[in-house]
Amino acid sequence: MTNQLKNSKRYDVIVVGGGSSGLMAAINAAQQGVNVLVIDKNRKPGRKLLLSGGTRCNVTNRTTREDLIKHIPGNGKFLYSALNQFDQEDIVEFFESRGVELKEEDHGRMFPVTDKSQTILDALLKELEQHDVTFKLHDPVDKVLYDLDEKKVLGVKTKSGETFQAGSVILAVGGKAYPKTGTTGDGYKFAKAAGHTITQLYPTEVPLLSDDIYIKERTMQGVPLRDVNVTVWDENGKPIVEHNLDMIFTHFGYSGPAILRCSGHVNQYLERTHAPVCHLSIDLTPELSQETLKAQAENQRDKQVLTILKQWMPERMAELICTQVKIDPANPYKQMIHGQVDALMQYIKAFPITAHGSKPIEKGYVTGGGVATNEVNPKTMESKLMHGLYFCGELLDINGYTGGYNITSAFVTGTIAGRYAAWGSFG
Template sequence: MTNPHVIVVGGGTSGMMAAIAAAENNAKVTVIEKNKKLGRKLLVTGGGRCNVTNNRDADEIIQHIPGNGRFLYSAFHQFDNYDIINFFESNGVRLKEEDHGRMFPVTDKSKTILEALQTKMEQLGVDIITENPVETVLYSEDAVTGVLLLDGSTLTADKVILSTGGRAMPRTGSTGDGYKWAKKAGHTLKTLYPTEAPILSDEPFIQDKTLQGLSLRNVALSVLNKKEKIVITHQMDMIFTHFGVSGPAALRCSMFVHQTMNRDKSEEVTMKLDVLPDLSIGQVEQELQKLLKNDGDKSLKNALKGLVFERYLLFSFQRLNLDENMPLKQMTSEQLKSFCNFLKDFRFTANGTHPLEKAFVTGGGINTKEINPKTMESKFKRGLYFTGEILDVNGYTGGYNITAAFVTGRIAGMHAALD
């Protein structure tokens, strides 16, 4: 097909990359964005600094995309995170690497990334329509034919790429429009759920705000199933809040809270907290024996304060009915054992997470089994492609979701222009 007309619905991260890839391969490209401006969600990613990708090997990136990351293997063979880095650097954006491989623009501004994408589209002659949303996508029996806009006008197209995002952060325009057009084409939707969302708990110690605001560094937070087997553990920082727990460890566990509650058909799930994950329980007991020997005359509060944060230590005494002023040497072996267990295995219940509207990322979406992983094309309608968060693919924060968005966008745009 010579110079096909490709319509990209949605001018977000994956949509802009799809438009660029299609235009670079000689397609006539039109981007339709319902907002006034492109890239609204992109501007708020990475705390407004835009963590564009992650400088790790493909296998490691895919491990950090627990929601169907394996679907991306074929796409990664054509365009990967290193290609994303090259794309931006060759378009005048200098990047820098921070902790855990996260890549940011040197300017520390998301706007730099957005402007680079917009400039590239402009250079390639991409047409952009804003503030005139798509009413519906038009199909013949076996192929896509174009779109009907809200103002009643019809645009015909050889290919349509749906880059409409998920349902997280609706204020940026992600209101799930694309799902109904995918269903109209015969696609099925995997249940939507919030990911990278703070975890809720109605435990009394949460309700009475005993630990509210307490940040714990380098702890291991786990989700357990009804058989008390560990589903997932993340060793990172976390914070107690007035509604439950948040911070990196909690956000990463959040999708597993939903999945476990669904699988176990339960209204709640058990969380396990280990505040000394780098020590075995035996090593913690040895530390206590040393303290007993050297500081046995000191009160529990003073003798043990170097072990963990003081507020958490006082909380442990409260839970174990220990008098903080009691000399350490008066602790019975049973009390010592209980104290070690508390530090290594404190359990509390969680009853969900913040809703999808407040989450950073949408879990669930268009069933990836219905999409060609090499091209992102629908297996049901010729010329229909999907990119980014509309797909049932989701990763952790740290540049993984945006990597999936750029990669799927690139692959869809390229194949829409060439196939």
């Protein structure tokens, strides 16, 4: 192994992957005065970052520490020590102090004022240029070289056959979601070669698949539901998670923000139980209790059932509920018997749906699972198994909801990995 590296160029820190976490890692390493090489398989760095937030880049979320962690359901707590060193407010400060103005939108989501992710990427690249960071592009890393006896990292070998030595190697190659941006899951094999465990990978932030009859018959395709409460249920009828956002019926199942947020939990449930489907329910009127609904309907008892329901939901949803309850939507509300009223209210407050899976990981926004966090030092992002090996970004078993939480996690872990990798490379 050492022979392989004989004539290779030496850097203090090599960052494998020039995406959100890798660029931030390289900046933070270079700021410590060490020489840094960033290797990416693409011709240009930051491809996914450019696509992010609908090409506007939802760069972080201005919220409390607790809320931030709550919105990172995949091991958010692992980030506590890292956030003590660099948090969402530091991300805002990082960009604003470099002349990039940010603005806050709904739910604390932060975007560049330009509405262009290119602004964010340009700021990162400018900083890297100022610190003379070297880039090697369009040449994927094929192998990370380890001294397995000494348990330390030695360097990397690229597909073109070039080798580079370094005291520290940071793996920032992302997960498996959106592979056309370069994230084809290469990091898992690099981590495994160092002895790391890769937890079960699953798609998150992804639309759900369903065989519910109206999905198969495509009668509800395109119907949106605004501000509904979607709950995922476990095998004991206990709620796993609930989200109050929009959703939409599609030709294959369900999508929209509330569904995307539930998707990782649905996939984990299906994986854990091997059940054929996961049960979810939709509260179509989270703001109105059953009693309020009943009272409001009673006040309009001469009107048609459909007319009353249309006040609370789209017409096609109202018709679907009438079909499920087996009542004629054209009938006056007053003609319904007690049992029918109760069933109607039940369907409005907890309309049952099922999902048997989701679109594949490649179609998801984020990868669930990854390098087991208990094998990584949360203060430094260094491997507990291989000296000089660091992890950051989506390659780790960390995943957040949409809303700026994933780029936040990438920037936070990247910052910490970069700093400690630089300090580590001195030793």
